[in-house]
Amino acid sequence: GAGVSQSPSNKVTEKGKDVELRCDPISGHTALYWYRQSLGQGLEFLIYFQGNSAPDKSGLPSDRFSAERTGGSVSTLTIQRTQQEDSAVYLCASSLRSSGSLTDTQYFGPGTRLTVL
Amino acid sequence: KQEVTQIPAALSVPEGENLVLNCSFTDSAIYNLQWFRQDPGKGLTSLLLIQSSQREQTSGRLNASLDKSSGRSTLYIAASQPGDSATYLCAVPYSGGGADGLTFGKGTHLIIQP
Numbered sequence: 001g002a003g004v005s006q007s008p009s010n011k012v013t014e015k016g017k018d019v020e021l022r023c024d025p026i027s028g029h030t031a032l033y034w035y036r037q038s039l040g041q042g043l044e045f046l047i048y049f050q051g052n053s054a055p056d057k058s059g060l061p062s063d064r065f066s067a068e069r070t071g072g073s074v075s076t077l078t079i080q081r082t083q084q085e086d087s088a089v090y091l092c093a094s095s096l097r098s099s100g101s102l103t104d105t106q107y108f109g110p111g112t113r114l115t116v117l
Numbered sequence: 118k119q120e121v122t123q124i125p126a127a128l129s130v131p132e133g134e135n136l137v138l139n140c141s142f143t144d145s146a147i148y149n150l151q152w153f154r155q156d157p158g159k160g161l162t163s164l165l166l167i168q169s170s171q172r173e174q175t176s177g178r179l180n181a182s183l184d185k186s187s188g189r190s191t192l193y194i195a196a197s198q199p200g201d202s203a204t205y206l207c208a209v210p211y212s213g214g215g216a217d218g219l220t221f222g223k224g225t226h227l228i229i230q231p
Contacts, residue, residue: 043206043219091161110159
């Protein structure tokens with residue numbers, strides 16, 4: 001079956017512009033996660049959705065970052081007024097969590113490489 | 118705050134050798150630990166997930182162990198092959214006892230020489 005997909009695969013934008021990154025999780029997966037991978041910084045957790053709600057937004061680096069999920073499926077990560085330090089690969093993952101299990105494997109998409117000029 | 122450390126940061130060995138990658142974490146109240154591999158320009162592939170009640174998991178030539186009390190995990194790769202070249206990452210739940218996002222180590226960059 002299809003894995004986690006993300007679009008676009010690459011995005012180049014100018015400082016100050018807004019960008020939207022999209023994630024399509026594996027069908028039936030109720031949990032969805034966003035991460036950021038910056039050069040030299042490693043992978044950083046941003047936000048987690050269970051269904052359409054986001055119980056944990058603690059990883060969002062600033063109020064310029066927001067995310068939503070509709071219909072319990074597709075999620076969009078929006079970065080407003082982008083800054084050069086936002087340049088990174090943004091990864092999305094999903095997991096089953098159908099029974100509230102806390103131990104499900106997370107499956108990752110290929111990521112969106114964001115470059116802010 | 119959970120912190121994950123991986124040693125070594127990089128490793129280069131000849132094909133055929135057995136090798137061990139190390140991971141340590143500061144908060145032992147975890148539900149699970151996962152090992153991933155990441156190939157250049159690609160996303161992460163899950164290799165093994167060890168439940169907190171388990172001590173090890175095996176998949177093919179890979180064996181991962183978990184010692185919660187000491188905050189350590191190891192990934193053992195037997196009979197290494199050039200195709201094993203990748204960055205290996207370990208990860209534990211972000212908030213220690215919770216299982217929402219994951220906290221990752223910075224990875225071990227592995228090169229297997231043909």
